[in-house]
Amino acid sequence: MYLGLDLGTSGLKALLIGEDQEPRAEASAPLSVSRPASGWSEQAPADWIAAAEAALDALAAEADLSAVRGIGLSGQMHGATLLDASGEVLRPAILWNDTRAAAEAAELDADPAFRAITGNIVFPGFTAPKLLWVARHEPGIFARVAKVLLPKDYLRLWLTGEAVSEMSDAAGTSWLDVGARDWSEPLLAKTGLSRAHMPRLVEGSEVSGHLRPELARRWGFLPSVPVAGGGGDNAASAVGVGVVEAGRAFVSLGTSGVLFAATEGFAPAPETAVHSFCHALPDRWHQMGVILAATDALNWFGRLVGQGPAELTAALGAELQPPGRTLFLPYLGGERTPLNDAAIRGAFIGLEHATDTAAATRAVLEGVAFAIADCAAALAATGTRIEHLLAVGGGSRSDYWLTLLATVLGTDIARPEAGDYGGAFGAARLAMMAATGAGAEIATPPPVERHFTPVAELTGAFAEGLARYRAAQSAIRGLT
Ligand SMILES: Nc1ncnc2c1ncn2[C@@H]1O[C@H](COP(=O)(O)OP(=O)(O)O)[C@@H](O)[C@H]1O
Ligand SMILES: O=C(CO)[C@@H](O)[C@H](O)COP(=O)(O)O
Numbered sequence: 001m002y003l004g005l006d007l008g009t010s011g012l013k014a015l016l017i018g019e020d021q022e023p024r025a026e027a028s029a030p031l032s033v034s035r036p037a038s039g040w041s042e043q044a045p046a047d048w049i050a051a052a053e054a055a056l057d058a059l060a061a062e063a064d065l066s067a068v069r070g071i072g073l074s075g076q077m078h079g080a081t082l083l084d085a086s087g088e089v090l091r092p093a094i095l096w097n098d099t100r101a102a103a104e105a106a107e108l109d110a111d112p113a114f115r116a117i118t119g120n121i122v123f124p125g126f127t128a129p130k131l132l133w134v135a136r137h138e139p140g141i142f143a144r145v146a147k148v149l150l151p152k153d154y155l156r157l158w159l160t161g162e163a164v165s166e167m168s169d170a171a172g173t174s175w176l177d178v179g180a181r182d183w184s185e186p187l188l189a190k191t192g193l194s195r196a197h198m199p200r201l202v203e204g205s206e207v208s209g210h211l212r213p214e215l216a217r218r219w220g221f222l223p224s225v226p227v228a229g230g231g232g233d234n235a236a237s238a239v240g241v242g243v244v245e246a247g248r249a250f251v252s253l254g255t256s257g258v259l260f261a262a263t264e265g266f267a268p269a270p271e272t273a274v275h276s277f278c279h280a281l282p283d284r285w286h287q288m289g290v291i292l293a294a295t296d297a298l299n300w301f302g303r304l305v306g307q308g309p310a311e312l313t314a315a316l317g318a319e320l321q322p323p324g325r326t327l328f329l330p331y332l333g334g335e336r337t338p339l340n341d342a343a344i345r346g347a348f349i350g351l352e353h354a355t356d357t358a359a360a361t362r363a364v365l366e367g368v369a370f371a372i373a374d375c376a377a378a379l380a381a382t383g384t385r386i387e388h389l390l391a392v393g394g395g396s397r398s399d400y401w402l403t404l405l406a407t408v409l410g411t412d413i414a415r416p417e418a419g420d421y422g423g424a425f426g427a428a429r430l431a432m433m434a435a436t437g438a439g440a441e442i443a444t445p446p447p448v449e450r451h452f453t454p455v456a457e458l459t460g461a462f463a464e465g466l467a468r469y470r471a472a473q474s475a476i477r478g479l480t
Contacts, residue, residue: 228427413451
């Protein structure tokens with residue numbers, strides 16, 4: 001069997017698959033996010049380890065882990081985990097959706113070397129500007145930084161004792177020469193760091209280290225199980241759903257919203273705010289547009305009205321309604337693609353007496369769909385083509401949301417059959433590649449449960465809705 005561990009923002013998932021790639025067992029443990037100030041988003045790395053321990057305890061109770069031949073890792077990207085020379089964590093990890101480093105990001109982005117070498121905008125949520133923020137606001141901590149690790153790579157350090165990262169996640173730091181697949185020493189130097197502060201790099205399908213003997217004994221693994229490089233959660237999910245060739249793409253409705261497309265080669269287009277990153281497989285690259293709040297926005301609204309996300313979407317029924325008068329802009333903590341605006345905040349526009357919970361829920365789902373349509377326009381502007389689009393992530397369980405998204409994007413969307421095709425599955429596949437020498441051929445697309453097609457009678461109304469959303473977006477910039 002092969003084990004995938006996915007360190008998501010809302011929880012850690014462990015998935016065991018067999019040689020036939022069928023699931024054998026799974027377990028998960030929840031995680032929460034701390035928001036100590038506006039735009040801040042943190043987690044304690046100790047909570048990640050505790051979640052991994054809880055998930056492995058549950059998995060070991062269900063399955064014989066001595067059959068595991070490889071472990072793969074997937075995780076939320078961009079987070080800064082700062083360690084001192086003895087490997088102690090220096091402060092809570094600063095996460096991907098934390099925008100405190102907006103000024104530092106703008107400063108680095110104004111230096112042409114960053115876009116030239118990384119092929120990307122330096123977004124506030126990326127790792128390099130966070131280190132500049134720490135150097136300026138917490139100089140005592142910065143002086144003690146010996147290693148900077150991404151979230152799943154901290155999990156790897158605990159699992160193997162080795163500081164290693166892989167290309168897909170490293171591409172989101174603003175320190176990687178993304179075309180050359182190596183750290184850029186000139187860029188590291190611009191934030192007061194050097195290669196010595198960085199983990200060693202491998203490809204996602206290569207062995208990065210081996211499970212520590214005490215952990216192997218604790219959960220009944222054989223000694224020295226190989227741990228694969230794995231991938232950032234989006235690249236790992238792409239391996240899980242077979243999005244490894246140009247033309248194939250997925251939309252993810254998780255805490256963030258992501259439109260991810262495999263590309264022919266490295267295709268930088270920083271002016272569009274599209275991310276152009278290494279894929280988790282050697283010599284492959286991808287693009288993605290990222291919005292900071294997808295299910296995060298639905299969960300936020302659910303907390304206000306005291307209802308869960310599944311309850312809110314189920315209450316809408318199956319039939320797509322035309323866009324309502326109420327418009328929602330989902331920028332709860334700023335936005336990445338296409339705005340690159342850390343200061344913008346969300347809005348409800350067009351509230352009236354008739355606005356009830358269902359109407360506001362529809363507005364939230366529509367706002368997220370419009371924001372993803374902006375990502376689609378940004379990818380299209382770079383010349384990237386999307387021929388097959390799959391939906392993944394917790395929000396894709398909602399038929400209403402996928403019908404809406406298909407109508408707004410004007411394209412078919414396929415939902416995989418029930419099962420877990422997210423980051424944990426992709427990580428398990430990467431573990432299988434590292435352990436057996438298999439390659440991209442095992443990253444096949446999943447069986448499709450249902451195709452969602454645009455509702456032709458509503459396409460025009462939603463095109464008008466998208467135009468209204470874009471007008472509102474321009475109007476509120478600087479106001480919120
Ligand atoms: N039926 C549903 N309708 C809409 N959203 C849902 C439904 N079921 C789950 N979700 C959303 O999916 C989210 C989890 O998605 P997931 O992809 O696991 O997120 P992440 O990887 O960011 O942790 C939940 O927080 C919830 O908002
Ligand atoms: O920042 C990004 C991608 O650039 C996010 O997609 C994170 O990687 C977190 O993902 P989820 O927790 O929403 O899956």
